Amino acid sequence: MKKLIIVGAGVSGLSAGVYAARNGFDVTIFEKHIIPGGLSTSWKRKGYLFEGGMHWLTGSSEKLFLNKVWREVGALKENNPVFYRDPFYVLKSGGKELCLYRDVDRLEEELLRYAPEDKRAIRRLCDDIRLFKGVHMIVDDIPFLKTKNPVHPGIFELLRMAIVIFRLPFLVQQSYIDYLSKFKNKDIRHLLATVIGTRYNALSFVYTLASFASGDCGYPAGGSLRLTRNMADTFENLGGKIEYRREVSKIVVEGGKASGVVVNDEFVPSDAVIVTEDMRKAVETLFDVQLNRRWLSVLRRHVITEQNMFVCLGVKADLRKYPRGIVFPLEKTLCAGGLEFNELRINNYAEYENHSPEGCTSVTCLLLGNSYAYWKQVKEDGTYKQKKQQLADDVISELEKHMPEIKDAVEVIDVATPLTYERYCNTYEGSWMTVWRPGGRAINAPIKSLSVKNLYFAGQRTIMPGGLPIAVVSGRKAVQYLCRDNNVMFRSAE
Template identity: 20%
Template sequence: MDGPDRFRVLPTHSFDVIVIGAGTGGLTAAALLSQRAKRVLVLDQHSVPGGNATVFSRKAYRFDVGLHYLGGCHPNGLIPRILRAAGAEPVIFEEMDPDGYDILIFPDFVFRVPKGIEVFRERLQKTFPEERRGIDRYCVLLRSLEQILREPAHPVKTPWILLRSPLLLCWANRSFGDFLQSCTTNPRLQAVLAGQHGNYALPPSRASLLVGAGIAEHYLEGAYFPRGGGQVISDRLASAIEAAGGKILLKSLVQQILVHNGRAVGVRFESPYLGFQEVQARYILSNADIKETFLRLVPDGVLRLQTKERARHWEMAPALFVTYLGVRREALGNRLTRSNYWIHSSYDHEIQYRQAARGEFPEAPSVYVSIASLKDPMDDAHAPKGIVNLQLMAVAPSQPEAWGLSAEEMHGSLYRRNTLYRKHKEAFGKRLIELSRAVFPRLHEEIVYQEFATPLTHSRYTLSTGGTGYGIAATPKQFLFGRPEAKTELPGLLLCGASCRTAHGIAGVMMSGLRAASVILGPRLITETLGKANTISSS
């Protein structure tokens, strides 16, 4: 039986809450609110809900857009708890290889990142026996971060936790690279500890310590992949919204937030089916790109000049290039575990980011390899029988000029026809394939399908600034209190998403949706959703 019409039907023009953007944060907030009797409308310009947590199909392949692995998915974990509170049907999470969910490949050695801080510490000390003291120091920090991440239901306690951890208190506003330098001067060990930098798309010298070590700790409790891919989470949340009486309207581009008497009261949107429409609500919750929200959607003259100037100068996280492949299973050789691969051509993680920031194509970028067919073996929709669904990702320039494009060509999708753009896209995609042969020597011989996506592709589908999927760059200056909270200076306007204080990633944006919903429903929602703080991270 067909579900509700998500394109042509707008039953009313008055709601309690309007959510701009059907990304994971927006869907989470909308589901939590709908389950608690709020009349919610979710608007999104794309044809499917989910933002980065979507899939797309090509022939017999199904590729994930932005979800490649998750932490916090054990039965009592953060993500299952929020999904339950949102009224979503259960999602099955497949655990990745606990002996090496991330495999770091360097020119002269390999390091498998295992589940558990203590196992991780022992493996590091076995690999680097002369660095025991620095490794212990790093793991003390991970334990302190683990304590903070156990208390997301009680954000007020965070400053007191910092006071209980002198190490965290001293380094909370410093870079990840600075802290690593305080632990060790060994470039190989530093490269291992920052070897998953693609998870926050910043080099160690520029990443906040809290994001670099915090994301590492997040996965050390166990890494998972949702059975069926990222779209399953989005679909479960969308169904929960509709089952509770909420409305989702797709192919609906919000043009402006409506403001009356100093309060956000509605939005104006355009749909190919409904034309221009205006809808009203007591609260407007923007899950859209943060710069898009403050600099375009809110009318001029509403926000303070300082607020707009701050938004204008926010540095966004670098964007990623993706090579989507279907390869014959023989290409994997004996590498058949449920693992990600991080292929590093050197110990220096900095150069590639400097090159991308200058609008250059990195010569030897780190390549992240995700193999959905191995992480989710029960689902045969990822690729035809005997073929493996594989993705290669690396940081890339987001400036249109780097791709041979003018600003005028960026309106709409005509830029894709530009000969120079296509040439650059093909060349960089093949460069990632070549670099990946360090792990899969026969990869280039076994390809049966390939497709490339640039930062410009990502921007076209998600309307994100520069094509980033990570929001505001997680630098020390732009982390924690350097990021916006759910409430804004404009009454009635709330925020959620990757640029908020809870940071990026599925867990981060779900928390942002929970925080935003709690502004409307009251702070008890967080405690009721997550329960006692000391059980949040227990396995």
């Protein structure tokens, strides 16, 4: 039984931990925070639970092999059944409603009813969604792996996805904003602009809507906390150990091999190390030796971070009459974090169990964009808390216009910025994904180190643009490399 150390108890670290423990390794995970989950996180304030990480789970559909991976690592169990909210968002404007339905036929009918003048753009969007409905993340085994149950995509699975090949280059080259500009109706633009961050290419947008339409991307009950707690329980039941409040400050490399880590000035030896801390940050801070220069250069050049400002409100009012996902167009641009926003995307948790005291509601507002430099500056000039309060006040002021019940009813305010995520999750620039820009190439970083033996990486940075599915699959792949290098037969489940 060889000793393995994993840096970080996020989704990728827990995934790697489960698979490594299942395959006979003696595994310890070191985590700087007091809870597991990393960027897939939630937090409680005075009886309110604020979901700060997962808003939908790719791979929640049992039709996908990715769903099997989530179940193998223990993330999905009987205690967190998946809910599929539909419509996903509802735009409320001037007494009218416009719904973003999951079903593409119903969505097309809704958009045509609302804006017949946009018939051509609506048809194009819905045709794109139908085209990409069969596209999903491929899960396969690494080459030359010994396993009793090999996993490789079948020829028919690949052929079903090959039909997108002629439309794919156009959507990769076009920006999300340019794609939306084809719609004349501003309410449709407001609604569609809230699906993902606006700096992405059009493919990222279409693929997300196609995933909704395919029956995927539900929300497991209990959200991030329960999902990652399930994974941690599965890992510990397999004999793995998680040491919290134990931040790794250095990966020790001796003779070209990873030989352990330094934690709180203490050297902890091991036979192998899997780094699941944000790769973009880890390569700059955890190593004294120079790693492979070529892929480091690619990583530094192409990782453009997606960041968010997150306004959380505990409201002493029952807001069940409002949709679970709401988009409010703004009459006046909201300035926040050095950015401008023309709509608010709101998540309303009134109908979710254990998210708030009886008769009350947890409400969150997500503002995406490149705001790290702004918050870094106000932190340095001493106005950080003031700016956070101003952001909360501005959001509340806008919401009162649309949800009068919240006036004088907000009893908890909590604002997270990119600095918050940087502080608790050690993530580069406080980000949780990598922006796949128009015309940019989707880079992959090596999971097995090219220059240091017994060193592996996992996490959302390994495959662009990242997210939860990349995190869980990269943990699985890191252990497959570990098993192959140690001549161990890989077992995915008991």
